[in-house]
Every structure is written in structure tokens, then in C-alpha cells.
Amino acid sequence: MQQRVGFIGLGNMGGPMAANLVAAGFAVSVFDLSEEACKALAEQGATVADSAKAAADSADFLISMLPAGKHVAGLYQGDDGLLSLLGSSTTVLDCSTIDAQTARSVGEAAAERGIGFLDAPVSGGVAAAQAGTLAFMCGGDAKVFETAQPVLDVMGRASFHAGPAGAGQVAKACNNMLLAVHMLGTCEALAMGEKHGLDPERLSEIMLASSGRNWSLEVYNPWPEVMEGSPASNNYQPGFMVDLMAKDLGLAMEVAEAAGVDNRMGQLAQSLYSEHQDAGNGTRDFSSVLERYRR
Numbered sequence: 437m438q439q440r441v442g443f444i445g446l447g448n449m450g451g452p453m454a455a456n457l458v459a460a461g462f463a464v465s466v467f468d469l470s471e472e473a474c475k476a477l478a479e480q481g482a483t484v485a486d487s488a489k490a491a492a493d494s495a496d497f498l499i500s501m502l503p504a505g506k507h508v509a510g511l512y513q514g515d516d517g518l519l520s521l522l523g524s525s526t527t528v529l530d531c532s533t534i535d536a537q538t539a540r541s542v543g544e545a546a547a548e549r550g551i552g553f554l555d556a557p558v559s560g561g562v563a564a565a566q567a568g569t570l571a572f573m574c575g576g577d578a579k580v581f582e583t584a585q586p587v588l589d590v591m592g593r594a595s596f597h598a599g600p601a602g603a604g605q606v607a608k609a610c611n612n613m614l615l616a617v618h619m620l621g622t623c624e625a626l627a628m629g630e631k632h633g634l635d636p637e638r639l640s641e642i643m644l645a646s647s648g649r650n651w652s653l654e655v656y657n658p659w660p661e662v663m664e665g666s667p668a669s670n671n672y673q674p675g676f677m678v679d680l681m682a683k684d685l686g687l688a689m690e691v692a693e694a695a696g697v698d699n700r701m702g703q704l705a706q707s708l709y710s711e712h713q714d715a716g717n718g719t720r721d722f723s724s725v726l727e728r729y730r731r
């Protein structure tokens with residue numbers, strides 16, 4: 437029998453994720469506050485529901501992809517929240533990037549009601565959402581993670597069970613803090629070499645064959661024209677926006693603080709990205725932070 441998916445939040449990421457589920461043969465019922473976003477999905481074969489509640493009705497899987505923790509808490513918790521309506525036959529995945537504390541609280545409240553719930557944030561941007569090649573990092577019960585595989589497999593190329601409720605958001609915060617740090621380090625090293633007359637392309641080759649090798653250098657080189665197809669070679673069109681990196685670093689600071697971890701590298705990255713954002717670069721790709729070093 438055709439399985440039913442409710443999908444709430446059809447923005448830059450949720451839209452293509454829901455479209456991939458339609459294309460894979462699921463009966464997808466969608467809801468977004470934006471009529472335009474709903475219309476786009478209707479054109480791809482989804483059924484538009486007139487509320488989140490209606491989209492969730494008798495769904496085998498319910499997926500949400502919303503901006504922040506307050507939207508997720510508002511959707512699931514409270515007297516009118518979806519947790520009070522869902523039954524144990526629905527497996528819920530919140531794929532939004534939100535604070536770990538809210539994810540833990542919603543996940544635990546769901547578990548108390550016998551509802552299978554995962555915090556399942558993603559790595560990979562809009563292009564990966566379109567291609568169905570996202571990486572999912574999931575927090576929640578291991579059995580629920582297994583149950584969710586059919587939808588995770590359609591939307592992504594890799595999915596990981598990170599641990600209990602909230603662990604997916606912690607993993608995402610760790611990853612993106614590290615991403616910010618190695619992007620900044622890569623920009624600094626390339627700019628330093630270039631100021632001494634080295635060719636950034638040759639320096640990149642040298643570091644790629646040496647111990648400085650890292651993802652920012654290898655697949656996302658921040659120097660224009662070093663790598664064909666990179667945001668840097670396309671006037672820093674995103675890609676992954678500075679605004680989103682700033683948001684993720686804010687969440688990472690909360691995760692570090694809650695654990696009392698010395699995260700001065702992360703703090704410095706947050707401060708540098710925040711300056712770059714304040715200078716009017718919020719909607720540009722995060723590798724544009726290279727320009728700070730070239731001035």
C-alpha cells in the first residue's frame with residue numbers, strides 16, 4: 437500500500453525534499469504558511485492540506501523543515517500542538533536546524549506519548565536537497581531511526597544515528613563549528629601565501645597533497661577561479677549563506693556553553709563571521725569571508 441507522508445515547511449530545503457518523496461511514490465500531503473510554496477508542490481504532485489494538522493492526519497511519516505526552535509516547539513508542543521493529536525503509528529522527523537535543548541524537549545515529550553520522534557538535521561544545501569543527497573544526523577530511539585529509513589533513503593545519501601533525543605542537533609552544531617573554523621583557516625593560509633607572491637592555485641595543490649588538506653580546500657576552494665563551479669568562482673553566489681552559518685554558530689555556542697567546553701576557536705569563528713555578516717555579506721556564500729583577508 438502507498439505510504440503517506442505529511443510534510444510541513446516547504447522552503448528552499450523542504451520544497452525539494454518533499455518533491456523527491458512525491459517522485460519516489462509516497463502520497464505526500466503538504467502544508468506551509470506560504471500559499472506560493474504550497475502551489476509549487478501541488479504542481480509536482482503533492483496534495484495541499486489546509487493546516488499542519490490536516491497534513492499530519494493518518495500519516496505514516498510526518499516531516500518538518502522549519503526555520504528555528506520556536507517554530508518547531510510551536511508546531512509540536514502546547515495544547516494545540518501536533519503531539520497531542522498524533523498516534524503511535526506516525527513516525528516524526530524534524531529536519532530543521534534548531535537548538536539542541538528544544539530538540540531534546542520535543543523529542544522527550546513525544547516519547548512520553550509513545551510517538552516515535554527524531555531530530556534529524558541535515559548537512560548539504562539546496563543542491564543536495566534537490567539531488568536527494570543530503571546527510572542526516574539523527575537523535576532519538578534507534579528503533580525509530582530504523583523505521584525512518586525509507587524516507588531518509590529517498591532524501592539523502594547517508595543517515596546516521598547520533599544518539600538519544602537532541603544528539604542530531606549536537607552533531608550538526610559540532611560539524612558546522614568545525615566547518616567555520618577550517619574555512620577561516622583555509623582563507624587565512626591562502627591569503628598569507630598570496631601576499632608573499634605565491635599562486636593560490638599552486639598553494640592549494642601543495643596543501644592538498646600535505647597535512648593542511650581539508651574539505652574547504654578540497655571541494656569548496658574559497659579563492660576565485662581556483663576551482664570551477666565553486667561559489668568563489670561564481671561571485672560568491674550561495675551555496676551556503678553567511679546568514680545561515682551565523683545562525684549555526686550561534687547554536688554551536690549554546691551547545692558548547694551547556695557542556696562547559698572551552699570553544700575559543702568556535703567563538704573566534706563566530707566573531708569573524710558576525711563581522712562579515714554585519715558588513716552586508718549575509719546573503720553571500722560563506723566562503724566570501726576570504727575577502728576579509730584580501731583587503
Ligand code: NAD
Nearest residue numbers: 445446447448449450468469470501502503532533561562
Ligand atoms: P526557508 O526559510 O526557505 O523555509 C522555511 C519554510 O517554513 C518557509 O516556507 C515558511 O513559510 C515555513 N514555515 C515557517 N513556519 C511555519 C509553520 N508554523 N507552519 C508551516 N510552515 C512554516 O528555510 P530553508 O532554507 O528551507 O531552511 C529550513 C531549515 O533547514 C532551517 O532550519 C535551516 O537552518 C536548515 N538548513 C538550511 C540549509 C540551506 O542551505 N538553506 C542547509 C542545511 C540546513
